[in-house]
Amino acid sequence: MIIACSKKLAEELEIKPLAGEPDSNPFFRWSANVVTINRRKAVVAVCDSNRFGFVLYGMKIKDFDHFSSIFLDELRATLLRYGIRPELVERYVPHDSEVHYIKLSDKRSIARMNRAVMLSENFYDELTPGSLSQPNVTSKINEDFVSGFGKDFNYPYRLFFSDFRQSYGDNIFSVKAVDLTVTLDLQRYTAWRRLLIPDCFTFERVHQVLQVAFGWRNRHLYEFEIFSRQQGHLRLVADSEELYSFDANEKTLFAAEKVLSDCIGSCEGFTYTYDMGDFWEHAIKVNGIVDNYDKNFPVCIMGEGNAPPEDVGGVGGYMEYLDILANPEHPDYQALENWSIMQWYEDFSIEYINRRLGYIVIGSIEKVY
Template structure:
């Protein structure tokens, strides 16, 4: 048994196995090699999709179901497809926050790529399910790049069926697989500590977050929504104070931080909830793949209350039991759900949303 495992490890070292559908093989104009018994961590199933009239190669890992998409492939890319696949994996893993030496260890462990036919119906069915998810994530498609790290990360955060009545989270499975493979902590990235204060009159409402620096501003938006219990049902924008230009959602935080130390986040232009973001500290070695809320104070106003003025009026009416609007406003407020700040719950939701 030990000899078999040793031989299995040695042989798996030499292959990144791509088990391709007929559509992929026809596009590549190659004949499949004979099937081989390969380590599932270094084995992928592949299909070809058309996204906005361009070819997209979708790879789904056999072990953890993590998805890698290469977008906009043409015939000219085929001669260096092997390197494009490796680079797409490398860029995506880097975006996940995995350590550089762990990424290279993974890539170098399977330097040769072998294309074979698909394995079986079950695996093809799982591949097709992952491909269906891609069609619903076009908002995250980078139309100017072959590598699609943001799209890959979102696609790999959907629960997928893995046997009868069993579901797995691909990005978590990948994290555990790389930890077992490398024998070390796989995440170590730069992060930023920031204090986010919601300007609401005399109320003291703020959260202190640590967020990976490779996150996009869209991901920071999601973290703020969770931390303040907003419902993400209105428009939002980020900008630098005294600079009119908005910050693009798909830009990374590192494009502006630490060069700039303060920002504005406005949620719901109608109610105009202004959040002041102050950069407090830079963290060189952050070992989480998700944001963390360190502390905070104050409960968030309900959605659609009418902004700062409407919220002040609501509190005034709720305080006065003799106000003719009291009962109506009380019932409305109770229907808005629990707005109480709960640090433990915030961190639970941050982790489940991002990891």
């Protein structure tokens, strides 16, 4: 592994890096700099072939003394957080690998690294003292659109995955996923989706998946209710004091505090309710576990039926809405059709849903609705 280090980082490491190696493979070459954020030293590193990177925050003298091992350990941890297969992580970053330091001199690499540094500084309030690893800010760096890599604008993490596939083949991910059938009862018919969701997703992330799968727009609060003989009744709610309760007969947590794998084993069933006014209740059935899921994002594998538009007035309002749209002679037909367009009301399309689900990746905190 090659690290092209800035003059500041070289001074911190007390080394004299060699001249650059312009012919080295940029996929195995990382540019790194040290900056001060909130009076703490941070190292920002990016891969030269795609600007995928990570942040180490709160670096001290003893950490710079062991910088090579800390850098490699964090690189491994970052790749594993994105769901890359452990054996491929080991091939990319072997535990016996050596780090070679060179001078950071390439202008394009400097510009890309500086962009990552700027993002780290912009999100200073999300840096967490007490831990060198900073997953949240790392995600921010990797979800910032980039260009200039011979492709259209794209995310650094997607460019990194593409480069990784070129080196190690197409099958680079391996995670556990939960096979769920989610059904929305609409009286005359049902809208349902069968989804494969990584089991490391928080329920806040599952909420995002369901928003995409049913075409909701995240305009309202939500909650999950989980029923288990072992754990009793558990409510997982949106990050809002309006829904948080202190009822002694039930346990309430924020949805971001629990992951799927925490609850699936003992779960007898659960529901997802969106919009406490229209009250869209989705019944969720667990079909099983996929042990070697080869993606790091959810997919919709089956489905049927349109979900209602936002703010249509609950099930009763939706039935009236469908009756009016079925009758072009109705006096409210044109107004309701125009309103539907404003609501982005669309027919169910599994292809469109999966295109959007592809952006809800493990390791990412990007919100997709």
